[in-house]
Amino acid sequence: xxxxxxxxxxxxxxxxxxxxxxxxxxxxxxxxxxxxxxxxxxxxxxxxxxxxxxxxxxxxxxxxxxxxxxxxxxxxxxxxxxxxxxxxxxxxxxxxxxxxxxxxxxxxxxxxxxxxxxxxxxxxxxxxxxxxxxxxxxxxxxxxxxxxxxxxxxxxxxxxxxxxxxxxxxxxxxxxxxxxxxxxxxxxxxxxxxxxxxxxxxxxxxxxxxxxxxxxxxxxxxxxxxxx
Amino acid sequence: xxxxxxxxxxxxxxxxxxxxxxxxxxxxxxxxxxxxxxxxxxxxxxxxxxxxxxxxxxxxxxxxxxxxxxxxxxxxxxxxxxxxxxxxxxxxxxxxxxxxxxxxxxxxxxxxxxxxxxxxxxxxxxxxxxxxxxxxxxxxxxxxxxxxxxxxxxxxxxxxxxxxxxxxxxxxxxxxxxxxxxxxxxxxxxxxxxxxxxxxxxxxxxxxxxxxxxxxxxxxxxxxxxxx
DNA sequence: AGGAGAATTTACCCTACGGTAAGAAAGCTA
DNA sequence: TAGCTTTCTTACCGTAGGGTAAATTCTCCT
Numbered sequence: 263x264x265x266x267x268x269x270x271x272x273x274x275x276x277x278x279x280x281x282x283x284x285x286x287x288x289x290x291x292x293x294x295x296x297x298x299x300x301x302x303x304x305x306x307x308x309x310x311x312x313x314x315x316x317x318x319x320x321x322x323x324x325x326x327x328x329x330x331x332x333x334x335x336x337x338x339x340x341x342x343x344x345x346x347x348x349x350x351x352x353x354x355x356x357x358x359x360x361x362x363x364x365x366x367x368x369x370x371x372x373x374x375x376x377x378x379x380x381x382x383x384x385x386x387x388x389x390x391x392x393x394x395x396x397x398x399x400x401x402x403x404x405x406x407x408x409x410x411x412x413x414x415x416x417x418x419x420x421x422x423x424x425x426x427x428x429x430x431x432x433x434x435x436x437x438x439x440x441x442x443x444x445x446x447x448x449x450x451x452x453x454x455x456x457x458x459x460x461x462x463x464x465x466x467x468x469x470x471x472x473x474x475x476x477x478x479x480x481x482x483x484x485x486x487x488x489x490x
Numbered sequence: 491x492x493x494x495x496x497x498x499x500x501x502x503x504x505x506x507x508x509x510x511x512x513x514x515x516x517x518x519x520x521x522x523x524x525x526x527x528x529x530x531x532x533x534x535x536x537x538x539x540x541x542x543x544x545x546x547x548x549x550x551x552x553x554x555x556x557x558x559x560x561x562x563x564x565x566x567x568x569x570x571x572x573x574x575x576x577x578x579x580x581x582x583x584x585x586x587x588x589x590x591x592x593x594x595x596x597x598x599x600x601x602x603x604x605x606x607x608x609x610x611x612x613x614x615x616x617x618x619x620x621x622x623x624x625x626x627x628x629x630x631x632x633x634x635x636x637x638x639x640x641x642x643x644x645x646x647x648x649x650x651x652x653x654x655x656x657x658x659x660x661x662x663x664x665x666x667x668x669x670x671x672x673x674x675x676x677x678x679x680x681x682x683x684x685x686x687x688x689x690x691x692x693x694x695x696x697x698x699x700x701x702x703x704x705x706x707x708x709x710x711x712x713x714x715x716x717x718x
Numbered sequence: 719a720g721g722a723g724a725a726t727t728t729a730c731c732c733t734a735c736g737g738t739a740a741g742a743a744a745g746c747t748a
Numbered sequence: 749t750a751g752c753t754t755t756c757t758t759a760c761c762g763t764a765g766g767g768t769a770a771a772t773t774c775t776c777c778t
Contacts, residue, residue, distance in 0.1 A: 424648065674764080712727090
């Protein structure tokens with residue numbers, strides 16, 4: 263099921279959140295403005311380009327901050343995809359369930375990463391991926407088409423976005439090469455080194471499905487590491 | 491060894507080419523202008539954006555057409571990478587040789603594709619990849635930094651390039667998912683379906699190293715297909 | 719056309735990883 | 749804290765794909 267808008271950050275601010283939330287977020291969060299997460303994102307963008315007040319206003323107008331609880335699904339395989347998400351806190355993953363029911367993780371996303379189903383968005387097809395929330399998280403939701411419009415409205419975003427895409431391409435090239443040339447154990451070691459924060463927030467079977475092995479194999483690899 | 495500039499298309503036009511070439515290209519090619527390949531590329535670009543005469547002139551000024559023979563190496567793992575290549579004809583591949591000497595193919599490139607070592611270019615490191623020519627080919631060579639400058643000089647290229655990058659990201663996402671969820675035999679079938687032209691121009695061990703299996707395994711898969 | 723070198727196939731056995739299943743541990747929820 | 753659920757581990761054996769090597773076929777070069 264797609265996320266219920268009543269779970270948005272705004273409602274939390276006016277006191278309509280549920281008890282589990284109180285345990286998780288400190289008072290400093292409670293005092294934040296309703297657009298705290300977007301303000302942080304804008305601050306980050308500003309380190310890379312000069313942002314006109316109009317562009318900033320545009321970002322406010324098309325975004326919506328959401329607080330998600332563990333297990334919530336933002337995009338579901340087979341359904342229509344409209345949104346793309348910037349992660350302000352927490353951890354999410356996108357995965358594809360194959361005909362045998364096996365889940366294959368394409369991507370994890372933590373603070374400052376974007377996540378969506380780019381295959382679906384770019385090709386205008388139904389979702390091939392499911393995007394789910396692995397820990398309590400905060401995201402900023404954008405309608406992908408509206409967000410894309412930022413490039414024609416405010417061309418200063420073009421080089422910024424091009425750079426982001428290039429970086430993403432490089433990381434995908436590296437991932438493919440690693441998959442081709444490293445053993446499962448080596449891929450796991452590299453994963454731990456590259457993404458220690460992700461390892462903290464995921465279950466082992468998530469990592470296994472990212473590395474392309476079964477949960478049991480990963481368990482064996484972990485046991486072997488301890489032995490040494 | 492990096493390609494010798496004396497192999498450029500220009501020299502061929504003035505009659506300084508070698509006999510193998512005569513066999514491969516028909517008279518229509520012989521009559522083409524020294525910038526025929528770039529003209530074709532520009533024609534393609536023009537279907538997607540309005541190109542000012544200045545931008546067109548810029549492309550002419552930074553490019554160089556080259557005719558390559560089979561086996562020529564454009565980028566060599568461990569060396570400095572400066573160039574990026576647009577393929578006008580033929581077939582090339584980029585691969586990475588690991589510590590065991592096994593070659594792992596990242597990408598094939600045929601007509602209208604670009605090829606280079608984007609990891610090296612984007613991160614300013616030495617080449618992790620080798621780019622080699624699999625059949626007699628024609629490429630247009632660009633200095634990657636100069637080509638990148640086109641975006642600030644002629645911002646009309648931005649949406650075009652963004653679209654190309656997005657499409658590439660989508661194909662990489664698909665590749666990763668296929669690698670995770672399909673058997674070697676299924677990946678081979680998909681490869682044949684997706685890239686019949688590439689199969690024509692490559693050796694089986696090239697394809698095996700792209701699929702992530704050994705040449706022998708691919709041979710077994712092929713034998714199995716014939717049996718059915 | 720003929721011969722050298724390269725690529726492919728096949729056969730042999732080996733190994734890394736998969737599948738099932740059962741037990742242990744860890745997390746939630748009440 | 750108790751009890752339920754989920755995750756992790758371990759053991760068993762099965763299997764896809766790997767490694768070596770030899771035989772065969774293909775390619776290219778002269």
